[in-house]
Amino acid sequence: MELRNSFRNTPAIVLNLIIINALVFFAQSVFGGFGDANNINDLFALHHYRSPDFQPYQLVTHMFMHGGFTHLLFNMFGLWMFGGMMEKLWGPKRFLTFYLICGLAAGLAQMGNYIFDYWAIDHAVLSNEDAIRYAEIMKLNATVGASGAIMGVLVAFGYSFPNTQLFIFPIPVPVKAKWAILGIIGLDIFGGFSSAANDNIAHFAHIGGALTGFIIILFWNKTNKNNFY
Numbered sequence: 553m554e555l556r557n558s559f560r561n562t563p564a565i566v567l568n569l570i571i572i573n574a575l576v577f578f579a580q581s582v583f584g585g586f587g588d589a590n591n592i593n594d595l596f597a598l599h600h601y602r603s604p605d606f607q608p609y610q611l612v613t614h615m616f617m618h619g620g621f622t623h624l625l626f627n628m629f630g631l632w633m634f635g636g637m638m639e640k641l642w643g644p645k646r647f648l649t650f651y652l653i654c655g656l657a658a659g660l661a662q663m664g665n666y667i668f669d670y671w672a673i674d675h676a677v678l679s680n681e682d683a684i685r686y687a688e689i690m691k692l693n694a695t696v697g698a699s700g701a702i703m704g705v706l707v708a709f710g711y712s713f714p715n716t717q718l719f720i721f722p723i724p725v726p727v728k729a730k731w732a733i734l735g736i737i738g739l740d741i742f743g744g745f746s747s748a749a750n751d752n753i754a755h756f757a758h759i760g761g762a763l764t765g766f767i768i769i770l771f772w773n774k775t776n777k778n779n780f781y
Contacts, residue, residue, distance in 0.1 A: 566636050741759060
């Protein structure tokens with residue numbers, strides 16, 4: 553009963569974002585969007601700008617897709633838990649604007665990461681065989697997920713409610729929001745620059761969303777203090 557009431561009290565934009573992400577995940581499942589060739593991933597995931605599958609709209613559509621059920625579950629839980637608070641504080645229009653800008657910035661940051669990682673190959677002369685293999689690599693390395701937008705929301709929550717106590721698994725004691733979120737960002741910075749093997753997390757997309765969220769919230773706080781808490 554309590555869970556039902558919690559979802560009933562979820563603000564409209566957050567609830568609709570969760571529903572859209574769930575529906576897109578269902579479409580991915582039906583059309584094989586988790587790694588197979590020539591599928592929904594090719595159309596809507598974010599590809600390197602030199603990939604034959606790249607389209608500018610992917611900077612937006614990638615944030616509504618996910619790489620598996622666990623990925624979807626954690627992102628939507630974060631959106632529900634922290635996004636709901638921010639939408640109640642800001643109202644639906646401001647929250648949706650903030651969310652989409654952070655997600656778009658995350659996509660641009662990930663595009664910058666593609667450019668950096670593949671700079672040498674992008675400026676090399678490739679044989680036909682190597683060019684085909686490179687195109688396949690770019691296809692498989694496409695980015696999906698709402699994490700960049702949600703990182704912006706986390707930063708906004710930490711800025712607005714810095715001393716709220718959070719339980720972060722596996723830490724056995726509560727941690728203030730400001731320290732917990734700084735820790736999460738720190739892990740992303742470390743992960744982004746360490747380039748660990750088999751790490752398929754888009755760390756720089758997370759950092760881009762977080763940084764953009766911080767800049768926006770500073771600007772709003774400076775220009776509209778009467779409506780910011």
